[in-house]
Amino acid sequence: MDSSPYKMYHEDDFDSRQYLQSYFSDNPDRISEEDSLIFPIENLTKTFSEGHIKGDVLIDLSPGSMVHHLFAACDFFNHIIVLKMRDRCIMELKRWVDERTGAFDWSHATQFHANIEENRDMLQDKEGKVRSALQHVLKCDLEKEDIMDPIVLPPADCIISFGLLEAISKDQDDYMRYLRKFSSLLKPGGHIILIGTLDATYYTIGKHKFRAFSYNEDFAKKALVGEGFIIDRCEVKMRTDVNDHLDYKAMMFIAAHREI
Template identity: 85%
Template sequence: MDSGSHKFYHEDDFDSRQHLEDYVSDNPDRISEEDSLIFPIENLIKTFTEGHNKGDVLIDLSLGSIIHHLFAACDFFKHIIVLKMRDRCIMELKRWVDERTGAFYWGHATKLHVDIEENRDLLQDKEGKVKSALQHVLKCDLEKEDIMDPIILPPADCVISAWLLDVICKDQDDYMRYLKRFSRLLKPGGHIILIGCLDMTYYTIGKHKFRAFSYDEAFARKALVGEGFIIDRCEVKMRTNVNDHNDYKGMIFIAAHRET
């Protein structure tokens, strides 16, 4: 299958539940716990516990219906607002928030958080704290300059985007355009956290192959600096497992703040 025949996150059917099962479930056959779960959790905990990145409002714009990266945030932000561009992703996430039958199981990710934090007393409270902080799950339109128009959101102390830029961008211009739109959600001096895959050209969901935007660490750094951010942390983890589900070379975590 050539890249021109791959599906695209924006335009084609994206099975958000299958994505969770393939990449972040407790199934031993999942693609990579170390890269998709442990790496972002460890770096988010380090970033937030340093104490510089906290406040009233955190806005999340991430791939599919993932939620595990927000477990570290609930102790540092009063309110979490999740923005999704697809109805199916919203419904899957709300099923978990509302504790409805068939909701995706996140207990394994909760345990990873408390193990890394070395505080087992948090195990019973972690998911409840996230649900209490998660004020809204809203639909956005990434093709608008103001992606929430006509809804007005409070300016965020922090924006997190995990793996979304990887799948919505076709080229560097797209990346810069969407990064600028995400940045408009921040208050002056606000923080942004980007989690992504390096040098990836495709990923699979079930039997379907999707296109991805391939970029390297140097480009990600340059994009943030060009948008007026100062980089506080940049961690790269090279890939250790090989499979046919995707072709990324490594994971990247970048935390930055905007100059006031």
Template identity: 75%
Template sequence: MDSGTYKLYHEDDFDSRQHLQSYFSDNPDKVSKEDSLIFPIENLIKTFTEGHIKGDVLIDISHSSMIHHLFAACDFFKHIIVLKVNDRCIMELKRWVDERTGAFEWGHVTKLHGDTELNSNHLQDKEGKVRSALHHVLKCDFEKENIIDPIVLPPADCIISAWFLDVISKDQDDYRRYLRKFSRLLKPGGHIILIGCLDITYFTVGKHTFHALNYDEDFARKALVGEGFIVDLCKVKKRADVNDHIDYKAVIFIAAHKEM
């Protein structure tokens, strides 16, 4: 398939429920949970429990309607604000927040946290803690100067962005431009955590093939430094298995802080 015919996550119809089922469910027939779930969760837990990243406000700007990364964060931030570019992603996430019938089940992720934190009773409360802390789910537009105009957000202590820059950036200039807009949402000295795929060009959701930005570890590091960040941690994991649904070669986890 010609890459010029790939759909765009933020411009074309994107089925967030089907995406969750394909990449973040407990279904072994799709992408390995080692890459999409275990690697991010282990690194998030380690990063937050070290105690350097915490505060009042966490802003999440992530792909689709995933929430598994917020389980690790909810003990360290009082307020969570989630930004989405797609209405369907917002509706799917709110279905889980409001505990509606048919919401996507994240019980397998609770178990993964339990395997890591060894405190399953505490983790059973985490879904409630995330729901309580998640005060706003807002639509944003990254082509605007203020991406949630006319709302003005409080400066964030931390931003988490999982796989979002991969799918919204048409080229490397876009990646740097959007990263600059992330930076404006942070307090001086605030932290950013990026999770993404390296050497990727596409991913599929059902019968549809979507664009993803091809970049490597060196580019991700330099993009952060170029926007005034100091990289504190960078972990790269080679792809666990191969299938035709997505063509990445590795997963990257980067934690950095904004220079004062």
């Protein structure tokens, strides 16, 4: 039995709005803008701009209701499908997609994209493009062998997962099992992009601490290779913002493709 005093993302109450406010908002008190916003935006923008990863369908598997990591993808995929485990996360994301009152404001992330791409004209239409491409926000069950059963999804050209594997895994076997389920959604030769925290142990949402699975760069690479992937790019950024709201040593970005 797990004796950890920490909560688990997929097993306990998770306030998706507070998660966004704590880690991804434009509030000066937000935690680690450099790691949670700029690092993924820079790496995704560079990776997609190289032109090797594109196609019809992109599937996103990430915690909470974040969307900023999809801004770089909307020019390279016709359809974006977001899979969530929790109804509350789906409702929060749909509020932004439908432009309803009270939706989370991602304009600061759009500004980061504009600065990185050196294209201020995109400020007006970037969020609109993401909304148009993001046609489905669906609930999944990661404990099923087929996580979308009974729904049948089109095979994806690319999967992005930002921080979900460490949020739901308790050990290496869990990580490998979930990675295998994610990978099953890809078409032959498809790409996967993993963004995560290395050597993490916990993160906080309000007064609650949530457990994070601790792994290193070598383990992540071996896990992907073991599932038949060829690693195309790996970037690691050491943590610079020190606080007691979360515990990790570095951010990691890996892009890989599956052998046909």
